[in-house]
Amino acid sequence: MxxxxxxxxxxxxxxxxxxxxxxxxxxxxxxxxxxxxxxxxxxxxxxxxxxxxxxxxxxxxxxxxxxxxxxxxxxxxxxxxxxxxxxxxxxxxxxxxxxxxxxxxxxxxxxxxxxxEKEASIIASTDLKNVIKKDENYLYIDVGGGSTEFTVFTEGEIKISQSFKIGTVRLLNDMVDEGLWKELELWLKNNVKGLANLSIIGSGGNINKLHKMSGRKLGDPLSYVWLKGQYHFLQSLTFEERVSELGLNPDRADVIIHATRIFINAAKWLGVKKIHVPKIGLSDGIIKTLYYTEN
Missing domain, CATH: 3.30.420.40 (ATPase, nucleotide binding domain)
Known part of the structure; x- marks a missing residue:
């Protein structure tokens, strides 16, 4: 060994x-x-x-x-x-x-x-293949501070990927207009049209934290209904309450609401009921890319 x-x-x-x-x-x-x-x-x-x-x-x-x-x-x-x-x-x-x-x-x-594009390809080299079933379809959403990467998987392979400048820090600073949200909605609907058994796979620190807060076991998906309820709950709290009562780090407590909004909008537009959270992301993809590039 x-x-x-x-x-x-x-x-x-x-x-x-x-x-x-x-x-x-x-x-x-x-x-x-x-x-x-x-x-x-x-x-x-x-x-x-x-x-x-x-x-x-x-x-x-x-x-x-x-x-x-x-x-x-x-x-x-x-x-x-x-x-x-x-x-x-x-x-x-x-x-x-x-x-x-x-x-x-x-x-x-x-x-x-x-x-x-490279960011999405690196993420795709992670253990996503262990989550994705060939007879189901998936929308992979990686939410960052500046942008969010959306990747559609069909039959276990990438169909299309696109990066949108809708990120949590931009949303926090009110820098995303309604036109860009509409553009995202149209892109999503056009690229998953006709796909049955669609679910979302989410990555990023915020969705990982939400999954932990839900009390679900690793591998158990979040439901759209729970995520929507959590969104309204988080909105009802002040920043200070999210830090003191929920135990969120200050740099998480202000952006987590915006990340949740991205996920529930995508789920709502596409009628998706389940969000899988495998807790993988860019860093994991970098490790795999490093290893398999040399082997």
């Missing part, structure tokens, strides 16, 4: 993450991927970029310090290979390339800015 260490760095619009995996290789057996550690830091790049068009000096300094810390943590874990991806906020920042160059000079961490 050989145990290898791989790491993924996900630089999103609402937070950044370092995920470390044990990759267990044994002759004659399927390679196993086991989550070893996860570090999440609430550096909200989206509030800089979506409002002012660039990453602030303060958040640039925080990013540099975070990457220095991640580099040390990867060294302690004995990580042999890593991949760092930046998504919506860094894509749109006027000084994104400059910030990434500065981070590399200061920490040695090389960051790749990926587009929505």
């Amino acid at each position: 050989k145990v290898r260490k791989f790491a993924a760095i996900d630089i999103g619009s609402n937070a950044i993450r370092l995920l470390t995996h044990n990759v267990i290789e044994e002759e004659g057996k399927k390679t196993l991927f086991r989550k070893s550690a996860l570090v999440r830091l609430p550096i909200r790049l989206g509030e800089d970029v979506f409002v002012n068009g660039r990453i602030s000096d303060r958040n640039t300094d925080r990013l540099v310090n975070a990457m220095k810390a991640f580099q040390l943590l990867m060294k302690v874990h004995g990580v042999e290979k890593y991949m760092a991806c930046a998504t919506s906020a860094m894509r749109e920042a006027a000084n994104g390339e400059e910030v990434i160059a500065g981070i590399f000079d200061a920490s040695g961490v090389n960051i790749e800015i990926i587009d929505g």
Whole structure:
């Protein structure tokens, strides 16, 4: 048996993450991927970029310090290979390339800015195949701070994928107009037309938190009815109550309502009753991409 260490760095619009995996290789057996550690830091790049068009000096300094810390943590874990991806906020920042160059000079961490299409393809390389049944159809929704990726699966394969600039941080800052919601609704209805046995697969920190709050076991889906009820419940609480009474982190307590809205809108428009929450996302996909690219 050989145990290898791989790491993924996900630089999103609402937070950044370092995920470390044990990759267990044994002759004659399927390679196993086991989550070893996860570090999440609430550096909200989206509030800089979506409002002012660039990453602030303060958040640039925080990013540099975070990457220095991640580099040390990867060294302690004995990580042999890593991949760092930046998504919506860094894509749109006027000084994104400059910030990434500065981070590399200061920490040695090389960051790749990926587009929505690559983001969706990386996510598709996760354990989604263990969730998806070939005789059913699925809409995979990955909600981020700056954008949301929508992918339609039929017969176990990707039919179509599209990224929309409807993210939790944009919604928090009232930066998504009704026209874009309508565009999303039309795209969804056009691309799932005629598909029977449709359900939603959700990913992202907010839907994972909602699933945990529901008390359901891992693998048990959320119902549209429960999610809609939870949406109204969350709306009835103040930000302070969501932090103190529900125990949500401050950087989760303000965006979770907006993430819930994205899921219930999609479910309502398409008449979907079930939302599966397998707790996988971009970081998991990066680990798989790293491993299978070299093998």
